Amino acid sequence: MNTEEIDEWVEQAFKADVDEFSALIAEAKELLAEEHRFRNGSGLVRIDPYTVRSVVVIGDIHGDLESLVHILKQREVATANRIIFLGDYGDRGEESVEVYSVILTLKMLAGRGERVILLRGNHEGPPDMPFRPHELPMFFVRKYGERGEALYRAVKELWEYLPHAVLVTGRYLMVHGGVPCNITSLGDVAYAHETHPSSSTFKELLWSDPIEANGCFESVRGAGRMFGENITAEVLRISGVKTIIRSHEPCEGVKVQQGGKILTLFSRKGDFNNQAAYLLLDGGMLREAKDANELAKTAARIW
Numbered sequence: 131m132n133t134e135e136i137d138e139w140v141e142q143a144f145k146a147d148v149d150e151f152s153a154l155i156a157e158a159k160e161l162l163a164e165e166h167r168f169r170n171g172s173g174l175v176r177i178d179p180y181t182v183r184s185v186v187v188i189g190d191i192h193g194d195l196e197s198l199v200h201i202l203k204q205r206e207v208a209t210a211n212r213i214i215f216l217g218d219y220g221d222r223g224e225e226s227v228e229v230y231s232v233i234l235t236l237k238m239l240a241g242r243g244e245r246v247i248l249l250r251g252n253h254e255g256p257p258d259m260p261f262r263p264h265e266l267p268m269f270f271v272r273k274y275g276e277r278g279e280a281l282y283r284a285v286k287e288l289w290e291y292l293p294h295a296v297l298v299t300g301r302y303l304m305v306h307g308g309v310p311c312n313i314t315s316l317g318d319v320a321y322a323h324e325t326h327p328s329s330s331t332f333k334e335l336l337w338s339d340p341i342e343a344n345g346c347f348e349s350v351r352g353a354g355r356m357f358g359e360n361i362t363a364e365v366l367r368i369s370g371v372k373t374i375i376r377s378h379e380p381c382e383g384v385k386v387q388q389g390g391k392i393l394t395l396f397s398r399k400g401d402f403n404n405q406a407a408y409l410l411l412d413g414g415m416l417r418e419a420k421d422a423n424e425l426a427k428t429a430a431r432i433w
């Protein structure tokens with residue numbers, strides 16, 4: 131992809147009629163469903179750091195089309211072997227509908243093989259995990275009238291096929307929210323969507339936040355938990371990785387917590403922050419496992 135192509139996707143995102151948008155969502159859903167079957171229903175995507183040369187990680191977008199387009203136009207993003215989004219595509223930003231259009235276009239053009247990975251955030255959760263603000267349905271109706279409701283329903287169906295974690299073997303574990311307080315294996319992460327709601331693992335992956343303490347605490351969000359450094363250390367051990375990369379909390383692009391075990395990455399500019407960032411993992415960042423302090427230093431900031 132080059133900048134002219136991306137400009138065309140944006141133009142199309144603004145002018146797409148209902149039928150065009152509906153076709154895009156249907157095609158993307160088919161591709162995502164196929165990838166989901168290929169993983170045997172697992173919500174965990176595995177990346178081998180020895181066969182992949184470069185990985186770009188992008189945090190919450192929340193309807194910030196300008197930041198998304200800025201990131202996609204960077205040469206290192208266009209040439210990356212994998213582009214991973216950490217979830218939360220719509221809501222908050224006025225251009226949520228257009229963000230969906232661009233992201234799904236990117237997904238379709240990348241084709242099979244999980245080159246573009248769209249993780250599930252708490253704003254793409256199952257029907258029994260309500261969240262707010264949720265303006266996406268309103269944005270669809272504002273733009274497309276009554277038929278916008280059907281587009282929104284189609285997008286919601288697509289969420290069911292999104293994976294919710296990425297493991298870069300021996301290096302990094304990526305999720306939207308945080309790590310669960312009571313897991314014994316990576317299989318618990320991989321099939322968290324299937325054990326939901328009898329287990330809270332899925333909710334914690336999508337909702338939780340780190341805290342500078344030990345233990346597990348009730349979250350002020352009313353969903354998920356606050357997880358301490360000892361919990362993170364145990365999940366790192368189970369996963370065989372060094373660092374958790376997540377999004378979910380607004381920050382000035384990046385934030386390091388728990389002695390470098392946690393990197394928070396935020397890729398939208400808006401209500402709570404003036405700076406956004408994305409992360410390029412290549413060379414030594416893939417050859418060796420780096421902690422969040424080292425990752426934060428290389429993160430590319432967007433002003």
Ligand SMILES: [Mn+2]
Nearest residue numbers: 218251252378
């Ligand atoms: Mn979130």
